[in-house]
Amino acid sequence: MCPNPRRGRRLAGVGLLAAVALTGCDNITRAFNPFGGTGTGAGSNVQVISVGGDAVDGRPRVEQAFPTGAGWPITVPIVVVFNESVNRDSVLPPTTVPGIPGQGTGEEEEEEIETAGVFLRDAQNQQEVPATYDFLLGDRVVLIRPTTPLVAATGYEVVVAPSLRDADGVRFGGTEPDVVADFLPDEDPSIVDGGIVTTLPLDTQRNVIRETPLYLIFTKPAQPATVDDGLQLRDDRGSVIAGGVTFPLDVAGVEDPRIARFDPSPAALEGDLQHEIVVDDRITFPGGGVLDFARTPFARFTTLPFTAPQSVTVGNALVGFPDKVNRQNLDALQIDVAVGASAAAGDTVLARIYGLDPETVSAEDDVNFVERSTALAASGAQTVSVSFSSALGSIDTPRFSDGALTLATQLTRGNVHSGFITSNPTNAPEQDTVVPTFTGAGSVANGVSTDLATDQESVVFFGRASERLGTAMLTAGGQMVELFASSRDGLFVLEPVGLNLRTTPLDYQLAITDVAGNLATTAFSGRILPRGVITDSGMAGTVVVEAYDEVTLAPIEGALVQLEPGAPAKPPSGHRLARTDATGQAEFSGVAVGANTVTIVAPGYGLRTLLETSATYVSLPLRPLTGATASLAGTAGFMPSVGQTALVGSNLLDDVASRAVQTATGDPTSIPTTAIRPQRLQLLTAFAGNFEPTGVPTFVSQACQMCGPSGMTATVPSGPVAAGETTTEAVALLPASLTRALSAPYTVDFSLAGGLDTANLVGTPSVRVMAGIRGMAGQSLFGVGLAQATAGAMYSVNGAHSLLGQGSVPGEPNLRPFVGSVMFVSTEAEDSSGNVSRHVRLAVTSTGVTAPGVTAPGIPNITPPAAASTGSPAVTFTDRLDISGISGVQGFFELIATDGAGRPWSLLRADDVGTGPVLVQLPDLGSVTGLATGTWTLEAQAHVFLTLTSRFSAAQFAFEELRGQQIGWARAASVDFTVN
Numbered sequence: 001m002c003p004n005p006r007r008g009r010r011l012a013g014v015g016l017l018a019a020v021a022l023t024g025c026d027n028i029t030r031a032f033n034p035f036g037g038t039g040t041g042a043g044s045n046v047q048v049i050s051v052g053g054d055a056v057d058g059r060p061r062v063e064q065a066f067p068t069g070a071g072w073p074i075t076v077p078i079v080v081v082f083n084e085s086v087n088r089d090s091v092l093p094p095t096t097v098p099g100i101p102g103q104g105t106g107e108e109e110e111e112e113i114e115t116a117g118v119f120l121r122d123a124q125n126q127q128e129v130p131a132t133y134d135f136l137l138g139d140r141v142v143l144i145r146p147t148t149p150l151v152a153a154t155g156y157e158v159v160v161a162p163s164l165r166d167a168d169g170v171r172f173g174g175t176e177p178d179v180v181a182d183f184l185p186d187e188d189p190s191i192v193d194g195g196i197v198t199t200l201p202l203d204t205q206r207n208v209i210r211e212t213p214l215y216l217i218f219t220k221p222a223q224p225a226t227v228d229d230g231l232q233l234r235d236d237r238g239s240v241i242a243g244g245v246t247f248p249l250d251v252a253g254v255e256d257p258r259i260a261r262f263d264p265s266p267a268a269l270e271g272d273l274q275h276e277i278v279v280d281d282r283i284t285f286p287g288g289g290v291l292d293f294a295r296t297p298f299a300r301f302t303t304l305p306f307t308a309p310q311s312v313t314v315g316n317a318l319v320g321f322p323d324k325v326n327r328q329n330l331d332a333l334q335i336d337v338a339v340g341a342s343a344a345a346g347d348t349v350l351a352r353i354y355g356l357d358p359e360t361v362s363a364e365d366d367v368n369f370v371e372r373s374t375a376l377a378a379s380g381a382q383t384v385s386v387s388f389s390s391a392l393g394s395i396d397t398p399r400f401s402d403g404a405l406t407l408a409t410q411l412t413r414g415n416v417h418s419g420f421i422t423s424n425p426t427n428a429p430e431q432d433t434v435v436p437t438f439t440g441a442g443s444v445a446n447g448v449s450t451d452l453a454t455d456q457e458s459v460v461f462f463g464r465a466s467e468r469l470g471t472a473m474l475t476a477g478g479q480m481v482e483l484f485a486s487s488r489d490g491l492f493v494l495e496p497v498g499l500n501l502r503t504t505p506l507d508y509q510l511a512i513t514d515v516a517g518n519l520a521t522t523a524f525s526g527r528i529l530p531r532g533v534i535t536d537s538g539m540a541g542t543v544v545v546e547a548y549d550e551v552t553l554a555p556i557e558g559a560l561v562q563l564e565p566g567a568p569a570k571p572p573s574g575h576r577l578a579r580t581d582a583t584g585q586a587e588f589s590g591v592a593v594g595a596n597t598v599t600i601v602a603p604g605y606g607l608r609t610l611l612e613t614s615a616t617y618v619s620l621p622l623r624p625l626t627g628a629t630a631s632l633a634g635t636a637g638f639m640p641s642v643g644q645t646a647l648v649g650s651n652l653l654d655d656v657a658s659r660a661v662q663t664a665t666g667d668p669t670s671i672p673t674t675a676i677r678p679q680r681l682q683l684l685t686a687f688a689g690n691f692e693p694t695g696v697p698t699f700v701s702q703a704c705q706m707c708g709p710s711g712m713t714a715t716v717p718s719g720p721v722a723a724g725e726t727t728t729e730a731v732a733l734l735p736a737s738l739t740r741a742l743s744a745p746y747t748v749d750f751s752l753a754g755g756l757d758t759a760n761l762v763g764t765p766s767v768r769v770m771a772g773i774r775g776m777a778g779q780s781l782f783g784v785g786l787a788q789a790t791a792g793a794m795y796s797v798n799g800a801h802s803l804l805g806q807g808s809v810p811g812e813p814n815l816r817p818f819v820g821s822v823m824f825v826s827t828e829a830e831d832s833s834g835n836v837s838r839h840v841r842l843a844v845t846s847t848g849v850t851a852p853g854v855t856a857p858g859i860p861n862i863t864p865p866a867a868a869s870t871g872s873p874a875v876t877f878t879d880r881l882d883i884s885g886i887s888g889v890q891g892f893f894e895l896i897a898t899d900g901a902g903r904p905w906s907l908l909r910a911d912d913v914g915t916g917p918v919l920v921q922l923p924d925l926g927s928v929t930g931l932a933t934g935t936w937t938l939e940a941q942a943h944v945f946l947t948l949t950s951r952f953s954a955a956q957f958a959f960e961e962l963r964g965q966q967i968g969w970a971r972a973a974s975v976d977f978t979v980n
Contacts, residue, residue: 045087045169046367048354048406052209052419053085053138059173060084060166065158065181066198073187074152075220077258078120078144079198080160080180085139090165091117092133117164118142123155123182134249136215137200138419139167143259150185157182192289195219196298199277203299209419210269210303214262214277221257223284230283230291233262236274271342272305306342308418312351312409314429315385321470321517323429325405327395328517330433333388337409341381344413348373351386352408355400355431370399395433405429432516437466438524439490443679443720450526453553455621457958458496459528460775460818462681465490470515476508476528485706485714493681493716495817496775499528501535501956503617532959537616543588547580547600550621551628551678551723555584559602559622560928563588567612568597568923570872599923607905607930609923615955625903627723629654630678633671634729638688638701640668648731649685649781651773652676656963657836657971659768659826660781662691673726682718683773683780685802686731691784692766696741697800698784701733704804707813711738711804714813738803742825743848748839748856750829751793753970754880755859757831758793765829769801769843771819772964779964782823797827806845824967825850834973835859840966854883857970860893860940868978872922877940877972879918881911889967890957894941895920899931910954936977944968
């Protein structure tokens with residue numbers, strides 16, 4: 001007889017393949033499920049033991065099989081009870097599994113398994129009956145349910161094939177299939193009463209594990225609502241045990257009323273005590289049938305005197321890295337097992353570690369285990385440490401390949417065993433013996449560079465590591481920030497680092513640890529490269545201009561910079577030209593104190609002009625003519641009711657006029673393909689409901705990507721998408737329970753938005769609650785509201801926002817380092833001519849209280865030209881902004897001219913004191929190639945934004961603040977110009 005492989009070579013470190021070759025026994029291994037108990041159909045030999053399962057010495061054997069004899073209905077299920085847990089893969093039909101290796105050759109032969117390991121067949125023609133297979137009581141019971149009713153008056157056989165294996169991979173054995181039961185479904189069809197095939201536990205069974213549920217296997221479908229009334233579990237003293245009945249299995253998505261489960265409460269039955277299963281005819285069946293039961297009590301069983309262990313963990317794991325095996329603890333590993341009060345001195349704690357076995361013949365995902373045990377020195381509740389010193393090999397030659405582990409344990413007393421329990425899957429037990437490395441910072445365009453370019457005043461440092469990180473600490477400029485989240489592919493995101501209006505690179509050092517607790521041997525270093533800063537150069541009489549790519553943030557070499565004193569003139573007067581160097585910078589010395597106009601032109605890019613700025617350090621983005629956008633698509637996961645759609649928020653929406661993407665009523669879960677800004681971190685949010693709403697709260701479900709699918713797990717945002725590529729996202733929405741309504745409605749008066757035709761608005765103004773993502777581009781949707789007309793052009797505004805990410809629930813990921821404590825309630829009105837005014841009011845997330853801001857900005861209408869212009873035109877628009885006296889707020893106007901080929905020219909002008917017509921001469925570029933002649937479309941926008949720095953000057957700001965800290969915006973309908 002072959003020895004049980006679980007009792008031999010594992011502790012001595014002898015490879016299983018060698019053991020099989022020496023003994024002629026069966027090979028062990030195949031697919032690995034880290035949590036055990038779910039077969040893969042891949043022909044697995046060793047299976048991670050299931051919770052409540054058992055593994056014993058010797059071959060698996062059948063204890064009982066049902067039904068037997070005659071008189072059964074054609075709906076009867078088949079039950080096979082084994083003395084230990086079986087390997088699911090060896091039960092399920094049919095597959096190819098490894099055979100016995102060639103003796104001494106190392107070559108593997110294969111045997112074709114033509115049937116399931118356990119199956120039902122027609123006794124006459126020996127044909128296997130198609131069926132579904134279920135596994136109960138820790139895989140110690142195989143339940144077979146034929147997919148169609150049996151043929152009446154036909155004999156059937158329940159068969160176990162020699163290929164069936166137990167969870168440790170030991171074969172059932174023999175040379176021929178073993179018929180373990182035979183029966184005849186010949187019940188008269190007129191009989192409507194039902195019966196019980198068997199109970200689980202079995203009648204008269206002893207040493208039943210105390211944590212067992214109770215199953216009733218009926219001969220035909222019962223009336224589910226009656227089972228709870230007609231079933232009782234009690235002990236032999238007459239005490240009734242509380243609990244609840246469920247029907248855990250289904251047929252085609254509908255619960256199967258032939259299989260009833262009773263879960264005692266509390267879960268562990270009293271020990272060393274006989275229990276009785278009592279049923280009566282209050283259990284009924286369709287057609288007026290009742291339960292036909294032969295005796296009362298129907299069955300008895302006796303429980304073990306002790307409970308299963310309560311937990312199994314890595315005893316010497318590093319703090320913060322539960323159940324992780326790493327370079328620090330692998331050699332001297334300890335497994336802690338907590339046992340209950342029923343444990344007695346002399347009981348044995350058996351512990352196992354399942355892992356990925358590199359020694360076996362087949363694929364690298366094969367599973368095997370090592371096992372150790374220790375005897376209890378005392379009785380009662382305690383935690384015992386089981387030594388696995390050297391059991392997992394060494395750092396250089398580990399017993400398992402790095403990857404998922406499962407810890408398992410049971411308590412034994414003599415020859416009786418508790419059921420196994422396994423490690424907490426939330427801890428994701430894992431072995432990792434490899435030190436992590438930092439492979440690159442920033443977006444996909446940066447390759448393996450450790451430098452990170454950013455156009456934010458606070459930067460969310462992100463990058464790639466060789467594996468998922470457990471901790472990270474970045475030190476830069478006296479600041480220390482930690483890891484927020486990391487993904488399996490190595491993308492990691494830190495909390496924001498403040499930069500302010502920095503013009504020079506900031507050195508950093510990064511220390512990382514993987515999720516198993518392995519610390520990188522050295523700290524990594526690099527630079528944070530600021531972009532988009534408008535401030536002082538720090539050098540008297542010198543103006544520094546930097547050009548960079550809006551998408552990649554890389555410097556643009558060879559761009560032409562034109563510097564003009566004051567406002568542009570035609571022809572230009574006193575202008576100077578320079579080309580940017582490899583750093584993207586051009587330097588002008590000897591510049592007189594005062595305002596200057598800066599224009600940057602580069603082949604393949606749109607033009608950018610900053611008008612009349614007193615800043616002497618000007619870093620401006622140029623938009624590439626091709627590859628300026630990526631795309632967002634995907635699904636919003638919710639169950640829509642009639643008329644419901646989803647609003648999906650992204651901080652990277654390319655169109656400044658867009659605050660969210662709405663799905664269609666005909667396809668409410670599909671996110672329409674939408675242009676987004678490439679190569680940046682993207683935070684997705686979503687809200688589902690009836691939009692536009694008519695009341696508060698205004699949505700029924702919500703999602704916050706950085707809060708994970710449950711809303712409770714810090715998760716990396718969507719990784720950067722390359723220009724021209726599409727990211728397909730699945731956003732799972734949760735019931736909108738964590739929300740806060742605004743503390744009170746407030747009034748927005750759009751009559752103050754001069755130039756907006758309030759008599760001809762397109763529908764009712766829309767309300768969105770937005771949040772600027774500190775350290776990330778743009779704003780994201782965090783809530784929805786409604787505007788209700790009161791009088792004239794005045795609207796009462798109310799709404800609600802998500803509390804996901806606001807640290808409102810213990811354990812919830814806190815996004816406050818990213819979004820601050822303030823959100824923006826954005827109310828937008830559009831008239832039939834295309835003029836838009838967006839009013840924004842600040843809201844404190846913790847209270848819902850809002851604070852007044854600027855009035856609804858007026859429309860910067862462009863005066864149509866009287867005639868065609870020769871060369872760059874002069875444009876007149878109406879200044880309707882008045883932000884004087886409002887601390888920390890800046891206003892800018894933006895003119896965007898686009899030629900017939902689609903090349904844009906963006907001109908920014910700071911809002912000055914006063915209102916009224918403003919004439920802007922577009923810079924005369926002379927022989928420099930700018931926009932093509934012909935028809936130019938000109939659009940004017942007004943931007944109002946918070947300045948996060950302490951300087952609050954139009955010459956001191958970060959370019960991206962126009963989007964990320966927007967508290968007001970307006971756009972005028974476009975006007976065509978003819979340029980010769």
